[in-house]
Amino acid sequence: MQPRIALVTGGTGGIGTAICQKLASMGHRVVSNYRDEARARAWQAQRRAEGIEVELVEGDVSEADASAEMVREIEARVGPVEILVNNAGITRDTTFHRMQARQWQEVIDTNLGSCFNVTRPVIEGMRARGWGRIVQISSINGQKGQYGQANYAAAKAGMHGFTISLAQENARFGITVNTVSPGYIATDMVMAVPEEVRAKIVAQIPTGRLGRPEEIAYAVAFLVAEEAAWITGTNLSANGGHYMGW
Numbered sequence: 001m002q003p004r005i006a007l008v009t010g011g012t013g014g015i016g017t018a019i020c021q022k023l024a025s026m027g028h029r030v031v032s033n034y035r036d037e038a039r040a041r042a043w044q045a046q047r048r049a050e051g052i053e054v055e056l057v058e059g060d061v062s063e064a065d066a067s068a069e070m071v072r073e074i075e076a077r078v079g080p081v082e083i084l085v086n087n088a089g090i091t092r093d094t095t096f097h098r099m100q101a102r103q104w105q106e107v108i109d110t111n112l113g114s115c116f117n118v119t120r121p122v123i124e125g126m127r128a129r130g131w132g133r134i135v136q137i138s139s140i141n142g143q144k145g146q147y148g149q150a151n152y153a154a155a156k157a158g159m160h161g162f163t164i165s166l167a168q169e170n171a172r173f174g175i176t177v178n179t180v181s182p183g184y185i186a187t188d189m190v191m192a193v194p195e196e197v198r199a200k201i202v203a204q205i206p207t208g209r210l211g212r213p214e215e216i217a218y219a220v221a222f223l224v225a226e227e228a229a230w231i232t233g234t235n236l237s238a239n240g241g242h243y244m245g246w
Contacts, residue, residue, distance in 0.1 A: 005028070006028045009087050012034060015213045018216060019085055021052050024047075028083065029078060032054055033060075033070055034057070035058070057077070062106070090107060092106055093149055099151065112154075112159060116162075126173065135178055138157075139181055139182060142158075180219045181239065185215075185216060206241035223236065
C-alpha cells in the first residue's frame with residue numbers, strides 16, 4: 001500500500017495510540033490532535049523513543065470551527081488527509097434520570113458531533129482525488145446499550161447511521177466508510193476498574209479475556225488497506241464474542 005496521510009482523532013488515548021502505531025508501522029504519515037499540549041508532547045516523545053513519528057496538531061474536535069482550522073493546519077503542514085479515523089471519545093456516565101443536560105451534550109458533541117466536525121473538512125478533497133478511507137471507532141455499547149450510558153450508547157449508535165449514509169454517498173468516488181465496534185479493551189481506563197468488576201465482565205466474554213488495543217488497530221488497518229476497496233458501509237465488531245449479531 002502506498003504511504004498516505006492519516007489523521008487519528010483522540011490518538012493519544014489507549015486505542016488511539018495503538019492505531020497510530022499500527023498506521024505508522026505501515027508507512028503512513030500519521031497525525032493526531034490534542035487539547036493538552038504538555039501531555040501530548042510527552043506522549044509524542046514516548047512514540048519517538050519507540051521509533052514511531054506522529055505529528056501533533058491542536059484541535060478540539062467537539063467544535064466545528066476548531067476542527068476546520070485543525071484540518072487546514074494539517075493540510076498546510078503535512079498535506080491532504082487521505083485516511084481519517086474518528087476515534088475521539090469521552091464518557092460522562094450516570095443513569096439517565098440523574099443525567100444533566102451538560103453530561104448529555106458533552107458526550108454527543110465529542111463522540112458523535114466530531115464525526116461531522118472532522119469529516120466535513122476532508123470529504124470534498126477525498127472526492128476530488130478519488131480515494132479515501134474513513135473509519136469510526138464506535139463501541140459494543142452502541143450495539144447493545146449499557147446501564148448508565150444512555151449518552152454514550154446514543155452517540156456510538158449514531159456513528160453507524162453516519163457510516164452507512166456517508167458510504168452510500170461516496171462509494172463511487174473511491175471512498176470507503178466503515179465502523180469498528182470494540183468490546184471491552186484492556187486500556188488504562190478499564191484496568192483501573194476494581195478487579196472484581198473486571199472479572200464479572202470477562203466472565204461474559206466467550207474468549208475469556210479483555211481485548212488488546214493492538215487488536216482494534218489491526219481491524220482499522222484491515223479496513224484502510226487498498227485491498228479493502230470493496231468493503232464499505234460495514235460495522236466490524238471486535239469484542240471476543242461478547243455481542244454477536246448479523
